[in-house]
Amino acid sequence: MTRAYNFCAGPAALPEEVLKKAQAEMLDYAGRGLSVMEMSHRSAEFVAIASRAEQDFRDLLNINDDYAVLFLQGGASQQFSMVPLNLMPEGGVADYVDTGQWSAKGIKEAKKFGRVNVVASSADRNFSYVPEQATWQTSADAAYLHYTPNETIGGVEFNFIPETTVPLVADFSSSILSTPLDVTKFGVIYAGAQKNIGPAGITVVVIRKDLLGKARANTPALLDYQIYADNDSMYNTPPTYAWYLAGLVFEWLKAQGGVSAIEKRNQRKAEKLYGYIDASGFYRNPVQVDCRSMMNVPFMLADDALDKTFLKEADQAKLLNLAGHRSVGGMRASIYNAVPETAVDALIDFMKDFAKRNG
Numbered sequence: 001m002t003r004a005y006n007f008c009a010g011p012a013a014l015p016e017e018v019l020k021k022a023q024a025e026m027l028d029y030a031g032r033g034l035s036v037m038e039m040s041h042r043s044a045e046f047v048a049i050a051s052r053a054e055q056d057f058r059d060l061l062n063i064n065d066d067y068a069v070l071f072l073q074g075g076a077s078q079q080f081s082m083v084p085l086n087l088m089p090e091g092g093v094a095d096y097v098d099t100g101q102w103s104a105k106g107i108k109e110a111k112k113f114g115r116v117n118v119v120a121s122s123a124d125r126n127f128s129y130v131p132e133q134a135t136w137q138t139s140a141d142a143a144y145l146h147y148t149p150n151e152t153i154g155g156v157e158f159n160f161i162p163e164t165t166v167p168l169v170a171d172f173s174s175s176i177l178s179t180p181l182d183v184t185k186f187g188v189i190y191a192g193a194q195k196n197i198g199p200a201g202i203t204v205v206v207i208r209k210d211l212l213g214k215a216r217a218n219t220p221a222l223l224d225y226q227i228y229a230d231n232d233s234m235y236n237t238p239p240t241y242a243w244y245l246a247g248l249v250f251e252w253l254k255a256q257g258g259v260s261a262i263e264k265r266n267q268r269k270a271e272k273l274y275g276y277i278d279a280s281g282f283y284r285n286p287v288q289v290d291c292r293s294m295m296n297v298p299f300m301l302a303d304d305a306l307d308k309t310f311l312k313e314a315d316q317a318k319l320l321n322l323a324g325h326r327s328v329g330g331m332r333a334s335i336y337n338a339v340p341e342t343a344v345d346a347l348i349d350f351m352k353d354f355a356k357r358n359g
C-alpha cells in the first residue's frame with residue numbers, strides 16, 4: 001500500500017500515525033473487546049476519551065477556565081446560526097467583516113436574526129486581501145464582531161487579531177491549531193473538525209463563559225450553547241467516533257511538540273510553496289502577499305486550458321485533490337497540519353516538471 005499525498009481542502013488529510021492507531025484499536029479498545037464506535041457515550045471509557053480530548057485541546061491552545069470547550073455537530077455552517085441566536089438580542093445588530101465566501105455565508109445566515117453591519121469588505125478586489133482595521137465602520141451597539149481568520153476558498157488569512165470592545169467571534173475552521181493563539185482575545189472561536197482537527201461530523205466551540213445563557217427564548221435546545229456547557233456536550237448522543245479521532249489528533253499534535261512546533265513546520269511548507277510559485281513564471285497566486293494563507297494555497301496556471309491536464313497528471317502522481325474550489329477554478333493546495341513537508345516537496349517537484357514540459 002502506498003498512501004497518496006492529499007491536498008484536499010476538507011475533509012482533509014489526517015496524520016498517518018492517527019489512522020494507524022485508530023486501526024489498531026478498532027476492534028478492541030483498551031482490552032474491552034469492543035470498538036469506540038460501539039460504546040455508550042455514558043461509559044467510563046468514552047467519558048475518559050472525551051475529557052482527555054478536551055484537556056489536550058485546552059493544553060494545545062492554553063485555554064483557561066474562563067472558557068467552555070464544546071463538541072457539537074452541524075459543522076461550522078451551523079455556527080453561522082448559533083452565533084446570532086445565542087449572542088444577538090432580538091432587534092439587535094452584529095458587525096461582520098466580509099473577506100470571502102465563508103464570511104458571506106455567515107453574513108447571509110445572521111441576517112435572518114437581526115441587523116448585520118458589514119464593517120468592511122474586500123469584494124472590490126475579488127477577496128484577495130484583508131481590509132485594514134483602521135478603515136472598518138463598526139456600529140456603536142454591536143452584540144459582537146464576527147470575522148473569518150482564514151478564508152479557505154480564497155486563501156486569505158488575517159495577519160492580525162482585530163481589536164474590539166465587543167465580543168470577538170471567529171470562524172477558525174481552516175486554521176485552528178496551525179499557529180499559537182491568544183484565546184483571551186476572543187468571545188467565541190469555532191471550527192468544523194474536517195480541516196485541522198479530525199474527521200467531518202464534529203465541531204469545536206470555545207466560548208467565554210459569561211457569554212453563555214443568553215440565547216433567545218425560542219432557541220432549540222440543540223442550538224443553545226448553555227445546554228452543551230451544562231451537559232459536557234452530552235445532552236444528546238455526541239459524534240463519539242469523530243470525538244475520539246479528534247482526541248488522537250490532539251495527542252499527535254502534542255507529540256509533534258505542540259502548536260508552536262507545528263507552526264514552524266507550517267511556515268516552512270508555505271514559504272517553499274509560495275516561493276516556488278512566485279519564482280516560477282508559470283504559476284501565480286492572486287492574494288496580496290501579507291495576507292496569504294498558510295493553510296490554503298490557491299494558484300493559477302499560465303494558461304487555464306492546461307488545468308485539466310495538470311489535475312489528471314497530478315492525480316496519477318498520487319498528488320490528490322488539487323482542484324480549486326468550483327466557484328473560483330484554478331488549483332488549490334491545502335497544506336494543513338497533517339500534510340507532511342514531503343508532500344509539499346513532491347508537489348513542487350511535480351509543478352516544476354509540469355512547467356518545464358508545458359511552458
Ligand SMILES: *Cc1c(COP(=O)(O)O)cnc(C)c1O
Binds near residue numbers: 148150152192193
Ligand atoms: C469548511 C468551512 C466551513 C464550512 O464547514 P462545514 O463543516 O461544512 O459547515 C465554514 N467556514 C470555513 C472557514 C470553512 O473552511
